[in-house]
Every structure is written in C-alpha cells, then in structure tokens.
Amino acid sequence: MQTIEALTPGFSRVTVQGDGLAAYRTIRPADAFTLVIPPDGTGSVRMPRISPAGAPVWPQDRPTPLTRGFTVRTFDPDTRRLAFDVALHGDGTAITWLANTRPGDTAVLAGMRREFHAGDVDHHLLIGDSTSLPAIASIVESLDVPATVFLQAETPADRSLVKGDVRWIHSPPLAGPGSVLEQAVRGFRRPAGRLQAWCAAEAGVVRSIRPYLVDELGVGRDDLHTVAYWIAGETAEGGDAVRMRAYNKAAEEGLDVTDPAVLQSLEFS
Ligand SMILES: Cc1cc2nc3c(=O)[nH]c(=O)nc-3n(C[C@H](O)[C@H](O)[C@H](O)COP(=O)(O)OP(=O)(O)OC[C@H]3O[C@@H](n4cnc5c(N)ncnc54)[C@H](O)[C@@H]3O)c2cc1C
The missing domain is CATH 3.40.50.80 (Nucleotide-binding domain of ferredoxin-NADP reductase (FNR) module)
Incomplete structure (x- = not known):
C-alpha cells in the first residue's frame, strides 16, 4: 500500500505500509534503505525468493529490478507505516516510478541501515x-x-x-x-x-x-x-559500478577493504 503527497514543489512524500516492516525494530534518525523498483519505473515489483544463503532470487521472467537509496523520514511501529521524501531532481528511474506508481502497487524496501550515530560531543x-x-x-x-x-x-x-x-x-x-x-x-x-x-x-x-x-x-x-x-x-547503477571497480582494485592491491577508513578513502579518492 502506498500514498504519495506533494510536500513542496521540490519534494514528494511516499508513505508505505506493510507487515514486512514489523522487522524494522531498531529505529534511528537518518536510517536509510534500498527501494527496489521495476526497471522501467512502472507497476509493482514481484517479491524475490530468498535463497538458503539469504540472498534475493528475482523472478527470471522479467528484468531484474533496480535499486535506489532513500531515508526513513517517519516510521510508526504500531501501524507499520513508513514515510520517505523524494527530491524531484529531474529525470531518473525513481522519479519515473514516483510519477507512475499507484496505491496498491508493491514497492520493496530492503537493507535498512544506520547512517547516523550521535557521539558524546559538544x-x-x-x-x-x-x-x-x-x-x-x-x-x-x-x-x-x-x-x-x-x-x-x-x-x-x-x-x-x-x-x-x-x-x-x-x-x-x-x-x-x-x-x-x-x-x-x-x-x-x-x-x-x-x-x-x-x-x-x-x-x-x-x-x-x-x-x-x-x-x-x-x-x-x-x-x-x-x-x-x-x-x-551517473545513475545509481553507474555509481555502484564506479565504487565496485575502486573496491576490487584496492582488494587486489592488498588494502583492507573492511577498514572504514579505507572505504572512505576509496569513496572520495
Ligand atoms: C543512503 C542514501 C540515502 C538517500 N536518501 C534520499 C532521500 O531520502 N531522498 C532523496 O530524494 N534522495 C535520497 N538519496 C539519493 C538518491 O538515491 C539518488 O539521488 C538517486 O540517484 C535517485 O535516483 P533516480 O532514479 O531518480 O536517478 P538516477 O537514475 O540514479 O540518476 C539519473 C540522473 O540524475 C542525476 N541525479 C540523481 N540524483 C540527483 C539529484 N538529487 N539532483 C540532481 N541530479 C541527480 C544522476 O547524476 C543521473 O545523471 C539517498 C542516497 C543514499 C545513498
């Protein structure tokens, strides 16, 4: 289930609701997730099968969906309603999806991750x-x-x-x-x-x-x-490919690609 509301000329808010969001229990500010959308930006994503190793296995009879990063703006664990805000930047698969998605279409949210940790600072x-x-x-x-x-x-x-x-x-x-x-x-x-x-x-x-x-x-x-x-x-896929090339090169050169400092230097070198 989803609704879309214009917040300002530059932003739309998407609200989704589903039982799958029951798994989202550790809620922190700026948490991000991966939105999985159809490659042509229209209709629903069919849910993947999960392999024994925990990886998604997408249906073979249609193109593999695309992924875009977004941020949880609000989440109500009781109603399992999650809202995220999309910046209307021009052309992109997510923007096309936003223009075409309808209440009742299925969106898949995956990979909830932490983006902010408040330290003991002044x-x-x-x-x-x-x-x-x-x-x-x-x-x-x-x-x-x-x-x-x-x-x-x-x-x-x-x-x-x-x-x-x-x-x-x-x-x-x-x-x-x-x-x-x-x-x-x-x-x-x-x-x-x-x-x-x-x-x-x-x-x-x-x-x-x-x-x-x-x-x-x-x-x-x-x-x-x-x-x-x-x-x-770069589209998000192009950006991922750039990162993956840098990551593989660093691994071949013997750098510790699990070290956050190495990852940051790869991202911004
Ligand atoms: C952790 C994380 C959290 C994020 N949270 C949000 C969020 O809450 N809201 C949000 O709107 N975005 C958010 N983003 C950014 C969003 O994922 C990207 O902007 C994404 O590229 C949009 O996908 P698209 O399909 O519209 O464009 P793409 O198909 O990826 O790109 C198409 C073209 O548009 C350009 N482009 C992409 N984004 C912009 C932009 N903002 N302004 C101008 N040109 C652009 C690209 O360079 C490319 O040329 C987040 C990204 C990450 C990594």
Missing part, C-alpha cells in the same frame, strides 16, 4: 543537499546538543521541511568542487569543544568539503561521517 555540524535534507531533518529532531546546519535546497518552500536554525543555500542541484555549499561551510566558525560532522550530498561536493572538515576543523575520525548520496552524470 556540537554537531550537519551539511547536505536536497537528497540528505530528509536525513538532516530527522537528525536535528533527535539531538540534545547544539547543531549548525548547512543545507542546499531548490526553493524557500523547502524550509518548512526542517525544524530549527538552518543556514539555507537555495540553488539548483550542486555538483563538484567549489560549490556555494562548500563556500558557505568554509565560513563556519568552529565552536570550542568536541565537534561531530556529518556530510551527505553529491560525490564531488562531499569530496571537496571532507578535507576541510578534517584538516581545518580538526574533526576526529570517529566523529566524521561523509557519504556520497549521488554522483553527477
């Missing part, structure tokens, strides 16, 4: 764009220490989606180094005490902000989370 720095706005909105609601938020969104209407004090940058989607988001972050005056930083946006934007967080602001390794939520010019 201040949070949260940086993102439209794709991580839902994550930042839920992180802000969960915090009990001060946070500085830098957020790119297309229109002032999107301000209604995040509570609290946000330094807004209104612009079309940002990609690559030297973005207005990066320039704004470089003006951040670090408060005293232990600082935790979380940054999720386009890969090139994050790649250029990350060294500033480490080298200039002195954010410690345990207090830093940087992640690419999309890659300019």
